Amino acid sequence: MALRECEAAHCSGADAEINEICKQEDWPIGHPVLTRDSQGVCVCQCSCFALHTPILISDGITKAVQDIKVGDYIQVAGLDLVWRQKKVGFSAGSKGSRTTLQPSIVFISYGENQHLVVTPDSLFLTSDKKLKRADKLNFEDFLISENGEKININGVGIGEYRGGFHHIATDVEEPSANLDGHLIMANGVVCGDYTLQIKYHGDDFKKDFENMLTVGTKEYKDKYGELERSLINNEFFTPSFEVPKVIPPLDARTFISDYEAERHLESGTFRSFTDHLSQTWIEYLFKQFKLHYPDINFSLDWDNDAVNAVAWKDNEGRHVQVFGGLVRSTTLELEGLSLVIAHEIGHHYGGEPTYDGELSCEGQADFYGARNVMREVWFGEFYIQVMEKAIQQLKNFFEVPFRNSFKEAAFIPEEGNPSLSACDHPPGICRIETYNAAVDLKPKPPCAG
Known part of the structure; x- marks a missing residue:
């Protein structure tokens, strides 16, 4: 679902009606708006x-x-x-x-x-x-x-x-x-x-x-310190440092290992911190998944540069949180992010094998998320369409720390652990195999635990 920036003559001139609809419907800046001409997709440009x-x-x-x-x-x-x-x-x-x-x-x-x-x-x-x-x-x-x-x-x-x-x-x-x-x-x-x-x-x-x-x-922030805290009070503006955040526990289950996340941060390419469109994708996906999994509390920590997502359970219920670094990764779009969220939901409902009888292990979360969660959220042929794009995007994502060849990513050990256990994150090539098996309704691959 790649959306392009629109030319001035298209969105601001020829398609003034689009901006008018954005105005009438009170859609926020960056809201995707489909057109029916050869120019394709536009976004609400009511900005400045x-x-x-x-x-x-x-x-x-x-x-x-x-x-x-x-x-x-x-x-x-x-x-x-x-x-x-x-x-x-x-x-x-x-x-x-x-x-x-x-x-x-x-x-x-x-x-x-x-x-x-x-x-x-x-x-x-x-x-x-x-x-x-x-x-x-x-x-x-x-x-x-x-x-x-x-x-x-x-x-x-x-x-x-x-x-x-x-x-x-x-x-x-x-x-x-x-x-x-x-x-x-x-x-x-x-x-x-x-x-x-x-x-x-x-x-x-x-x-x-x-x-x-x-x-x-x-x-x-490191260079300019407290500059953003020197703001005039404005009842309609909430600085990002004052926006309430949900803090995951240290043992929250991650989409990729800390080792991989660090490699992504070093080697990956990212959209702008102020990119509206990727935020819109996540907001849409949270609403979509919430319809089917109402007992899960979804949250986005946009300010967090970590290239990851997490799931955990506490006294307040079940949680899934996505970090800004992962959302801004140029390898992922709406479909890939959807599969990441499905993986985190898979931790909650995927069944055995589990971490200490609670959340499902990584390979099982991959399999259940791709086979069950995605089918629940994306009906009929939409499931196949979304999964095909998601798998390609995740393949690109897993390649990032190993730019020379995807085959080099066949084994990604947990940090400090020379071998994989049943609950560790499987290597990227295995995770792609798991997603494909889930789509084809085949058994979970042995490499996924």
Whole structure:
């Protein structure tokens, strides 16, 4: 289920109706939306500024971003910061229900008690006259005012926001090198309009941000310390460090061994920390699995970079948790993640052999998850379709620590254990064999314990 980023002319221009439907239904940013033309799949692109963000429309006069319509005039400039008025050519957004939870939203505190709430890909002009994504800003950067004066950044954080967003653009024409007509003023600082935002989604500009630290990640926190805690209180924004987390016990049963997880973290490639789409996959899958397994408490620890998922049982019931590092792995998409969740459910209901009479061993969890859980959740032919993609994705996933050849992954010992026991994680090649046996309703392979 690979979804691509949409071109500006497709999603923002030709398919304005898609954005309107997103607005009407109050779907969050990144929500997958199917189209019926040759362009394929789009996502809701109602992004940029939180509703009620003041945009400069003329000298000293601002207007809430959602109240700016096509044909209205706003103040625009290029890199030379020579300001003039220009007509708005595109305006769209969400309706702003406080019940809509938007994940991975960036909160920026700056200047004298000023702040902005924006999506991660919103662009800001910094004092070096370069555009920088919101999720890459830090206190070493300076935003700039209408007159080019430096403005200190006091805090940058990422978290959950309840509310709507809106974006505007002067037109969808290719911006000039000077960016003339595509820089606007939002609450006292210079930003890019939506046309620039889409342009910077392209491969030509992604490299500009690849080596920059992303707010919310461990590397960002290690370097900038308590920067994200320097935020103004906002009743609709919850920084990620304040979002309640379910902490698994040390003996929780993992999808892969700690040894493999560490190798994945070293060798794997990952989606952005602010990737909305993979979060949407997990939220959807949790709802789907919860319908069939209502007694399991599902949770996502997005901030955890560990490439793993866990299952455990305690006095509060049965639990399955997926870590952000696994969700962001580029080898897995909705189907592969579905099979990972099924494996963790297999720990709860797979039967013998078990760890100390409780949760099922790894090979049994693989087999039961693929044969029983996935069949329960994905009905009829959907089961085969999802499993075929899931198996291929998991094969790619197990290959990551052994890039030269999948055959090298035929034996992956537990850390500190030279041989496999009945409950250890089977080697990757055995796990693929187990999944295929489950689909074909054949016996569990001997290698799976």
